[in-house]
Amino acid sequence: MNPGDRVRVDRGATRYEGVLMPSTTDDHLVVKLDGGYNVGVDRAEADVELLEADTYDVAAAGDAEGASEITFDDDLPTVALISTGGTIASTVDYRTGAVTAQFDAEDVLRAVPELAGRANYRGRVVANILSENMTPDVWVDLAEAVHEEVERGADGVVVMHGTDTMQYTASALAFMMETPVPVVFTGSQRSADRPSSDNVMNAVCAVEAATADHSEVLVCMHADGSDDRCALHRGTRVRKNHTSRRDAFETVGAEPVGEVAWDGGDVSFRRPVDGHGAADLALAADLERDVELLKFVPGTGAAALAAVDDAKGVVLEGTGLGHVNTAWVDRIAELVDDGTTVVMTSQCLEGRVCDRVYDTGRDLLDAGVVEAGDTLPGTAYVKLMWALANADDPAAAMGRPVAAELQERSVPWT
Numbered sequence: 001m002n003p004g005d006r007v008r009v010d011r012g013a014t015r016y017e018g019v020l021m022p023s024t025t026d027d028h029l030v031v032k033l034d035g036g037y038n039v040g041v042d043r044a045e046a047d048v049e050l051l052e053a054d055t056y057d058v059a060a061a062g063d064a065e066g067a068s069e070i071t072f073d074d075d076l077p078t079v080a081l082i083s084t085g086g087t088i089a090s091t092v093d094y095r096t097g098a099v100t101a102q103f104d105a106e107d108v109l110r111a112v113p114e115l116a117g118r119a120n121y122r123g124r125v126v127a128n129i130l131s132e133n134m135t136p137d138v139w140v141d142l143a144e145a146v147h148e149e150v151e152r153g154a155d156g157v158v159v160m161h162g163t164d165t166m167q168y169t170a171s172a173l174a175f176m177m178e179t180p181v182p183v184v185f186t187g188s189q190r191s192a193d194r195p196s197s198d199n200v201m202n203a204v205c206a207v208e209a210a211t212a213d214h215s216e217v218l219v220c221m222h223a224d225g226s227d228d229r230c231a232l233h234r235g236t237r238v239r240k241n242h243t244s245r246r247d248a249f250e251t252v253g254a255e256p257v258g259e260v261a262w263d264g265g266d267v268s269f270r271r272p273v274d275g276h277g278a279a280d281l282a283l284a285a286d287l288e289r290d291v292e293l294l295k296f297v298p299g300t301g302a303a304a305l306a307a308v309d310d311a312k313g314v315v316l317e318g319t320g321l322g323h324v325n326t327a328w329v330d331r332i333a334e335l336v337d338d339g340t341t342v343v344m345t346s347q348c349l350e351g352r353v354c355d356r357v358y359d360t361g362r363d364l365l366d367a368g369v370v371e372a373g374d375t376l377p378g379t380a381y382v383k384l385m386w387a388l389a390n391a392d393d394p395a396a397a398m399g400r401p402v403a404a405e406l407q408e409r410s411v412p413w414t
Contacts, residue, residue: 004054080149131162156210170235205230236405288388322353336368
């Protein structure tokens with residue numbers, strides 16, 4: 001018997017049934033039960049019966065580029081599934097228990113059989129890393145991979161990503177790409193071996209969103225604590241606001257742009273979105289890596305700015321309307337004079353920067369600081385990387401919307 005086979009294991013009066021998984025020792029069997037949990041059994045005490053052999057040939061799957069394809073119906077749309085790692089990708093590989101970059105359409109459908117019949121799928125690996133190990137280099141690789149999949153005819157793209165830094169990557173793609181088809185990020189807060197896992201619902205809703213009539217870069221995650229709908233957030237306006245809740249993601253400053261119903265998969269939008277084919281496919285994937293995000297807190301002296309002396313760009317996360325200690329102003333002016341683009345955002349979750357109200361703010365404007373309106377600090381950090389590499393006037397680009405990151409007005413909502 002081999003990993004992937006379905007087996008029945010009797011140990012004394014206890015019976016287990018599930019999928020045989022790899023074991024790190026020769027003395028124990030590991031079986032994934034139907035409920036999602038694993039059980040380890042001493043081989044010497046186990047009576048094992050093969051119920052169904054696994055016929056999937058991992059070695060034969062995929063091509064030299066790490067991509068694969070499986071087709072169900074010529075009338076269905078084609079969705080490219082791209083993995084970067086994270087909890088949802090680990091559930092895809094959890095069939096064998098291995099943490100590996102092997103990721104293809106067959107793996108996805110084995111892990112999430114509810115996806116079958118919704119689209120034709122192609123699978124591709126860009127990275128197999130934990131979310132905290134994400135880098136701008138991977139953002140570029142991902143943008144190029146998405147561009148290639150759309151060029152190959154994908155009707156939509158789903159990016160499976162770790163949740164901790166998903167908002168940064170979604171922002172990066174929103175700035176780097178113009179896409180005629182949906183690009184939808186999804187992940188899971190809880191892995192497949194937990195009864196409360198959100199991986200299946202998020203993956204299915206993401207595919208439904210990737211085949212809907214829009215051409216946005218969106219994040220698709222649970223809308224609330226129940227299993228009834230997923231929210232669709234614009235990639236440049238979303239923030240992960242809870243460490244572990246399934247509905248951890250929120251659109252800041254507005255309601256989510258839309259949602260996907262779990263029962264039926266209906267996709268609806270609350271606000272206007274660009275339709276399918278509204279833009280021509282284009283890629284501007286250059287990024288200036290020498291950008292820093294610096295948060296001001298009371299008691300931090302201007303000496304903290306020494307850490308960004310040689311940076312091409314700095315995003316400041318100031319207090320309130322966009323303030324830092326007045327002792328910082330002269331040093332900021334020196335940075336600007338030396339050619340550093342300095343952008344001001346706010347630590348507040350709602351509202352926008354306005355440095356014209358108080359003396360400190362006016363002094364910061366005189367020093368050359370660029371206001372970022374209600375752009376989220378993390379999004380402004382990514383945008384500045386992109387603007388320094390692609391815009392003729394990076395400072396001007398930071399003050400105008402490029403990918404819906406900067407709202408025209410900040411309006412209270414309920």
